[in-house]
Amino acid sequence: MIEYFILSASSFSGDIDNLFLVITLIIGFWFILVFGALVYFTLKFRRKDGVKAEYITGEKHSETKWTHYPHYAVIAMDVVIIAANIIVWVNIKQTLPPKDNLIRVIGQQWSWSFVDAGPDGVLDTADDITTVNDLHVKVDETYHFELQARDVIHNFSVPVFRLRQDALPGRTIKGWFKPTNTGSFDIQCAEMCGYGHGIMGGAITVHTKESYDETIVQIKNGTYESHYQKRMGTKTPLPSNTSHTEGHNSFAVLLASIF
């Protein structure tokens, strides 16, 4: 169901979409059943003159079975949901498949920096490629990332990959993804990080092998044009509709004008 609203572009995004579907089927069943009973009882048992309500305590076994049996069914379906969830979760967050590439992702107020370990696969060496707000990756290759934050908590979020992970200052958090579709997509910061949280974005571009090599050459010889800027087009990434100080005072001015 999620893939109807947004592209599914990583190796595990399909698992998440399927889990969503499984849970939707289960809770959809319960929702229709319970909502139907609520509406049906409300319509059927409207007050009629001369008809008294029934006296049901709900404490005899013949009565409690009407709530207890559905209750047992809820438990059974809970077990299904928990099991399905743990399978998907263990695959995404608890296991690291063998890596093809290594990157470091650094969040700071209010931009993303990306360091690609380059051909040697080791960070902090001379062949590292550093970009800002712009991440270039190859399709069908597994990326490990080391997530860091310089100041406050950020969240590295790529919706088409179904990937979100908090970045905590003072820690390095490891994770992975494997893109399956080429194209250019949004990177978000999905944790409130202050004044510029609303503009903290980036672009991830998933390349074929050839276009990736081409882009790396451009980055190295300086002819590169940021994909993030290209995607933003005329829209400036800076807050455009107010200055920093104005913004804080207009509510105060308004209330002051009332009193």
Place this chain on the structure above:
Amino acid sequence: MSQAAAAVETGIHAEHHEDLNFLHKYILPLDHKIIAMQYIFTGMIMAIIGGYFAYAFRMQLAFPGELVPGYGLVGPGEYNMLVTNHGTIMIFWVAMPVLIAGFGNYLIPLMIGCDDMVFPRINRLSYQIFLVSALVLILSFFVKGGGFGGAWTAYPPLSSVAEYNLTDWGSSLWVLAVALEFISFLLGGINFVTTAMNARAPGMKMMDIPIAVWFIVIAVILFMASVGPLIAGAVMLFMDQRIGTTFFLPSGGGDPLLWEHLFWFFGHPEVYVVLLPTLGIVADIITVFSRKKLFGYKTVLYTAFATGGLSFVVWAHHQFIAGIDPRMANIFVVTTVLISIPLAEMMFSYIATLYGGSIELKTPMLWALSFLAAFLIGGVTGIYLGASALDVYFHDSYFVLAHFHYTFFPITIIGMFAALTFWFPKMFGRMMNETLGKIHFWGTFIPFNCIFLPLFFLGLAGQHRRIYNYQHFPDLATQELQNIRIFATVSLVVMLLFQLVFVYNFFVSMFKGEKAPDNPWRANTLEWSTSSPPPHGNFKKLPTVYRGAYEYSTPGREEDFWPQNVAPE
């Protein structure tokens, strides 16, 4: 007659039941009913501020960069301040004071048949501290730098370091206000539990207590047991802000995750703290208007205990992807999904109560039934978010936002209207206008769904929260998604306009409404056995209780209700 017997006869606090001047009756009251009104009216004023904030930031989302009529420009910093304080106000200064402090104060002594709270002066002090906390919060909007904008969860280091949040005093006053508010409710909570357990009318056994009182008591116990860590956390945060400690700052050896644990250890039980009073109120209303005994009184009560207990071991489901050990998530998935078991059982019992009833759709009943319907959506969508693997996608997205508005809106707003329309005749001695009440109901409930149902789909499309302008995210800047945002905003404006109907109905009925009889709904509980409104001291003669609260349509009786205080023939 001995002195003690005389005290029982006239009530424990007989000495302050004489006529009082205006100052002592309304400004510095000891009467629990007036204190309850103070809480409810303060909460409603705060709700207007919170609603105004929602209006301002929803307008900015629908029409980014335009002047918002009645507000002005909403810049990024101000947008953060608006969403932060909207959340803070609606949870801490509306849901808590109206449902727990307000209706708890009003209902507990009346429903258990006692003349007042056992500690009336602590009760008064509790409200006064609450009022100060509200004023401190409002003050924080006006200090240099503006109000706090780091989200109502206030994760450090953003909330603790002025260079990061740019609202030096705004964030400190915010923490101070929240801490003061907790102190106020701790004082109130002690009072509620003591009163409900010790001051019940003769003959009222534990299992004769109305569910509304029980659930408020359970909620208060949950609150008191969970708030300690957060008060400690708030003090640490305040010290980080003002005297340079580094409890939550990694560069000084602290840890931001510590705050998340302290906050959510309180934050999740808090959901049930505000939920349970509404569930209790709804239980009372549906039994009265379907003329039915509550289906499985004890089962409902025990499920509330189970929910409360479980709510203490689920907090890390807010932190699945916050950097905790991923293996820990599996444990919290199990506990979180398990919460569906007692709550489903409770829901089944409520709906079974309707079976075979004689249902009258008066305004309070419409609110109560709509609560069940809306909360059902909030409840089932919670299952998605309890599953950690889906949290990888939904964390901090509009799906989360829509989910918890489908729980908190029914709890806070629908619950408040249900309770107000139901007990209005008792509170003010007059009836509310039914027609206006129903217009207001439909004018609130339909737009409410139009606001929040579409937001689920924005969440599915990957829209993340607390962004003042989605034009900066090309995948989210499409016209289709923008149309959904505009639709939600227009629905919000419609809903806010319909609240004027309620305000009109409320105040006109209060002074000019039809005079209410003592027991307009033919209900069983003790508050309906005294006059409307009850005098200071509540009962002319303290009642004696002979039976449980839900003896409706008892076989062999001519009338379809059997008040708790009527002696058997």
